[in-house]
Amino acid sequence: MNDWNIQSRASVCAACGRPFADRQPLHTLLFDEPPTLRRLDVCQNCWQDQFSDGARQRKGFVSYWQGLFEAPPPPADPIQRETAETLLRKLIEQNDPRHAPAGYILAVMLERKRVLKVKEQIVHDGRRVFIYEQPKTGDIFTITDPELRLDQLEAVQRDVAALLEQGLNPPAPAAVPENQPIAPS
Numbered sequence: 007m008n009d010w011n012i013q014s015r016a017s018v019c020a021a022c023g024r025p026f027a028d029r030q031p032l033h034t035l036l037f038d039e040p041p042t043l044r045r046l047d048v049c050q051n052c053w054q055d056q057f058s059d060g061a062r063q064r065k066g067f068v069s070y071w072q073g074l075f076e077a078p079p080p081p082a083d084p085i086q087r088e089t090a091e092t093l094l095r096k097l098i099e100q101n102d103p104r105h106a107p108a109g110y111i112l113a114v115m116l117e118r119k120r121v122l123k124v125k126e127q128i129v130h131d132g133r134r135v136f137i138y139e140q141p142k143t144g145d146i147f148t149i150t151d152p153e154l155r156l157d158q159l160e161a162v163q164r165d166v167a168a169l170l171e172q173g174l175n176p177p178a179p180a181a182v183p184e185n186q187p188i189a190p191s
């Protein structure tokens with residue numbers, strides 16, 4: 007499984023395809039489908055018809071909760087300064103394993119500030135995985151515990167502080183593999 011990812015709340019029911027209305031109840035299920043946890047948002051009717059009966063094991067989902075659909079907020083100001091949340095999103099997007107410990111610390115910080123809520127903790131391939139929800143947007147953040155040792159913590163916290171202050175630098179050109187064929191223009 008990927009160590010981390012973000013999955014947004016769907017705007018339509020995954021089963022019947024009807025769009026969700028603002029404040030409509032919806033049911034979120036997570037299925038363990040390597041390499042990732044697949045998210046499914048379904049409406050009340052489809053939940054009752056297709057998923058609610060029977061054991062979780064039989065239906066194959068590893069996590070489930072009920073929530074409300076919230077109409078998306080207007081687009082954010084593009085020049086807002088880096089916050090712990092925007093930084094975490096960028097780290098996950100870049101998917102650089104070197105930043106995985108920083109991502110984990112950011113998620114913990116955001117949980118303390120009540121920006122993210124832990125919905126579930128599961129064990130996957132022997133590792134602890136936290137499933138967070140950003141309640142305003144409904145986005146799910148899947149973060150694998152990097153199992154930091156105490157003597158690593160200080161360096162990671164310094165890394166996080168520097169990232170928050172300076173932002174995430176774009177990947178250095180040196181990171182591009184050598185001998186990569188150049189696409190014809």
Ligand SMILES: [Zn+2]
Pocket residue numbers: 019020021022023024048049050051052053
């Ligand atoms: Zn439906």
